[in-house]
Amino acid sequence: MTVTLVVQSLLNRRFVASLTVLAIALSVALILSVERLRDSARTSFANSASGVDLIIAPRGNDVQILLATLFGVGSTGTGMSGDVVDLLKDMPGVAWTVPLMQGDNHKGFPVIGTSEAYFEHFKHSRGEALTFAQGTPFADPQSAVIGAEVAQRLGYGLGTEIVNAHGAGSVALEVHDEAPFEVTGILARTNTAVDRMVFVSLQGFEKLHAEAEAHPADPLAAHTKEDHVENGVAGVVPAQVNAAYVGLSNRTAVLGVQRAIATYTKEPLSAVMPNVALLQLWSITGTAENALRLMSMAVVVASMIGMVVMLSAALEARRREFAILRSVGASPRDVVLMIVTEALLVTASGIVLGLLIFWGAILLAAPLLSTQFGVTLGNQMLGTSEAALLLTILCFGGLASLLPAWRVYRMTLADGLTTKL
Amino acid sequence: MSQISVSDFSFVWPSSTVAVLQNACFTVDADERVLLRGPSGSGKSTLMAAISGVIDVPIGTVSVSGQDIGALPASKRDRFRADHMGLIFQVFNLVPWLSAVDNILLPCRYSKRRRARIAGPLDKEAHRLMAALGLDPDTLGPSHASALSVGQQQRVAAARALIGAPDVILADEPTSALDPETKASFMQLLSQQVQDSGAALLMVSHDEGLDRHFDRVVEMSELSGVGA
Numbered sequence: 001m002t003v004t005l006v007v008q009s010l011l012n013r014r015f016v017a018s019l020t021v022l023a024i025a026l027s028v029a030l031i032l033s034v035e036r037l038r039d040s041a042r043t044s045f046a047n048s049a050s051g052v053d054l055i056i057a058p059r060g061n062d063v064q065i066l067l068a069t070l071f072g073v074g075s076t077g078t079g080m081s082g083d084v085v086d087l088l089k090d091m092p093g094v095a096w097t098v099p100l101m102q103g104d105n106h107k108g109f110p111v112i113g114t115s116e117a118y119f120e121h122f123k124h125s126r127g128e129a130l131t132f133a134q135g136t137p138f139a140d141p142q143s144a145v146i147g148a149e150v151a152q153r154l155g156y157g158l159g160t161e162i163v164n165a166h167g168a169g170s171v172a173l174e175v176h177d178e179a180p181f182e183v184t185g186i187l188a189r190t191n192t193a194v195d196r197m198v199f200v201s202l203q204g205f206e207k208l209h210a211e212a213e214a215h216p217a218d219p220l221a222a223h224t225k226e227d228h229v230e231n232g233v234a235g236v237v238p239a240q241v242n243a244a245y246v247g248l249s250n251r252t253a254v255l256g257v258q259r260a261i262a263t264y265t266k267e268p269l270s271a272v273m274p275n276v277a278l279l280q281l282w283s284i285t286g287t288a289e290n291a292l293r294l295m296s297m298a299v300v301v302a303s304m305i306g307m308v309v310m311l312s313a314a315l316e317a318r319r320r321e322f323a324i325l326r327s328v329g330a331s332p333r334d335v336v337l338m339i340v341t342e343a344l345l346v347t348a349s350g351i352v353l354g355l356l357i358f359w360g361a362i363l364l365a366a367p368l369l370s371t372q373f374g375v376t377l378g379n380q381m382l383g384t385s386e387a388a389l390l391l392t393i394l395c396f397g398g399l400a401s402l403l404p405a406w407r408v409y410r411m412t413l414a415d416g417l418t419t420k421l
Numbered sequence: 422m423s424q425i426s427v428s429d430f431s432f433v434w435p436s437s438t439v440a441v442l443q444n445a446c447f448t449v450d451a452d453e454r455v456l457l458r459g460p461s462g463s464g465k466s467t468l469m470a471a472i473s474g475v476i477d478v479p480i481g482t483v484s485v486s487g488q489d490i491g492a493l494p495a496s497k498r499d500r501f502r503a504d505h506m507g508l509i510f511q512v513f514n515l516v517p518w519l520s521a522v523d524n525i526l527l528p529c530r531y532s533k534r535r536r537a538r539i540a541g542p543l544d545k546e547a548h549r550l551m552a553a554l555g556l557d558p559d560t561l562g563p564s565h566a567s568a569l570s571v572g573q574q575q576r577v578a579a580a581r582a583l584i585g586a587p588d589v590i591l592a593d594e595p596t597s598a599l600d601p602e603t604k605a606s607f608m609q610l611l612s613q614q615v616q617d618s619g620a621a622l623l624m625v626s627h628d629e630g631l632d633r634h635f636d637r638v639v640e641m642s643e644l645s646g647v648g649a
């Protein structure tokens with residue numbers, strides 16, 4: 001009953017009312033997007049990092065190592081001796097090791113040189129194994145396996161020949177066009193960084209660099225490498241790798257392995273626990289995230305203030321209207337209820353419109369975020385925390401309306417039925 | 422039995438020190454039509470406010486339809502007003518963004534009793550009243566109140582006061598914004614409809630020549646029991 005009256009009243013002021021609704025809608029869309037982006041980034045990262053117990057790499061910054069290995073962002077810098085991987089394999093509590101070679105890209109997607117063990121042991125999204133949508137793991141040193149996103153974006157299928165470039169970025173500094181790889185396997189989508197990776201065998205990766213560095217400054221290093229490639233058999237770890245993933249059979253072994261790595265005398269190494277490094281990363285990005293959240297909240301507050309202004313500004317002009325309503329039997333409470341209903345209606349419309357904008361934005365932004373940053377936006381319509389946020393905004397809208405409502409209450413009491421102004 | 426009964430009622434507006442009404446005594450019988458006259462500032466509107474329950478009155482001084490207004494809490498007075506009274510003012514009677522029909526039906530939003538007293542659909546009753554008051558319901562019914570002439574607005578206000586047959590119609594100078602001809606026809610129609618519905622009518626007016634529409638004319642000076 002009150003609602004139909006309020007709707008008619010709002011329709012009468014539809015210009016100002018719709019501007020207010022729009023302001024609220026945009027603020028709602030903004031705050032939802034910020035939250036979704038943040039949550040999705042965290043889940044994506046956590047999912048990417050969930051199946052590896054330790055990352056062993058040349059000594060460096062934990063976060064940098066994490067980003068370089070699991071996400072293919074940046075590089076670990078120098079390499080470490082392949083012996084380390086063999087050494088790790090025999091440590092107590094170690095279930096498996098996967099050596100990694102990095103530093104190349106294919107059209108901006110990171111290229112990882114690794115062994116077949118990678119596809120066998122790497123887990124993502126809380127324990128899910130990698131599966132092949134098509135094809136098989138490496139058949140020979142020149143075979144490549146690509147992630148789902150790479151296949152989709154570049155339109156690759158089994159048998160496609162690919163050429164990699166040196167460098168981690170999308171700028172092709174030096175193209176290894178003398179050594180093409182052939183796609184023999186395409187991984188099923190994981191919604192993690194793996195989707196954006198190109199995997200080649202260690203032998204293939206190493207051969208590429210050996211050939212490229214046929215006339216290096218250090219002839220000795222080149223010699224050993226070539227030697228190694230010549231007797232290259234699947235499963236043998238090359239002389240130099242960039243990092244290694246370690247899976248433990250026993251969680252408590254992590255300390256022992258870490259100690260062994262820290263005290264390894266032949267070269268300085270780091271043993272990074274992905275989850276710990278992720279927390280470090282979040283503490284770094286946390287400040288920016290909080291600033292962003294604070295700002296989007298400020299925008300919501302501003303839109304609410306806009307609504308209060310709209311309601312309050314109209315009060316004087318509506319004095320007569322309220323007096324008329326009182327003369328036909330409306331109590332001051334009914335009038336107050338009208339104002340609060342009005343605010344709730346405007347806020348609710350803003351929220352609904354904001355949701356539509358938000359969903360539209362997700363639809364548009366999801367593919368971009370996925371290719372550019374490997375962040376998969378959660379595809380649920382509305383998470384519980386997001387719903388709670390919207391409910392909070394609605395309550396806030398109702399609460400904010402108490403200010404003009406209080407004024408109107410005083411006014412109707414003072415005015416009575418006096419309609420002369 | 423008197424429909425409106427004011428006995429020994431004195432009133433001072435909270436913001437002033439001078440009593441507007443002093444020991445006022447006054448009654449209106451059921452289906453009686455009374456015209457209240459008096460100089461400006463003599464407290465006519467104040468008396469209307471007291472009867473309609475908008476201002477706080479002492480217990481035992483004002484009663485309408487047998488209900489002691491002073492004994493009701495403020496919220497009950499609003500409900501009581503919706504149930505038992507129809508009000509018409511000088512100007513600005515209508516909510517501008519509602520149609521004429523919606524304006525007429527406003528009391529039915531707040532009063533179950535008045536809704537219940539209407540046999541058949543509410544719209545139809547609103548249309549009947551409009552027609553009875555000389556308004557074409559088909560053309561004017563759906564039009565916004567702000568699009569009506571002042572004379573038409575007053576008739577819509579009268580229809581609103583009459584809908585659902587309240588016991589009492591209170592009209593505070595409803596004709597003062599109208600030209601003499603409109604005034605006469607408005608009074609004629611209002612008076613007729615009030616009589617048909619069996620309500621009591623208490624009307625304040627400065628206008629001369631309206632006496633013939635009323636059963637009785639009361640001067641404000643006659644109200645005070647003690648001298649004045």
Ligand SMILES: Nc1ncnc2c1ncn2[C@@H]1O[C@H](COP(=O)(O)OP(=O)(O)OP(=O)(O)O)[C@@H](O)[C@H]1O
Pocket residue numbers: 418434435436437441459460461462463464465466467468
């Ligand atoms: N809301 C109010 N607050 C304070 N004083 C008021 C209020 N309404 C009326 N008064 C005072 O009460 C007195 C009587 O006013 P009232 O409106 O009842 O007179 P009236 O007889 O209706 O006059 P008029 O014929 O001009 O309408 C006036 O002195 C006025 O100043």
Ligand SMILES: [Mg+2]
Pocket residue numbers: 465466467593
């Ligand atoms: Mg008056």
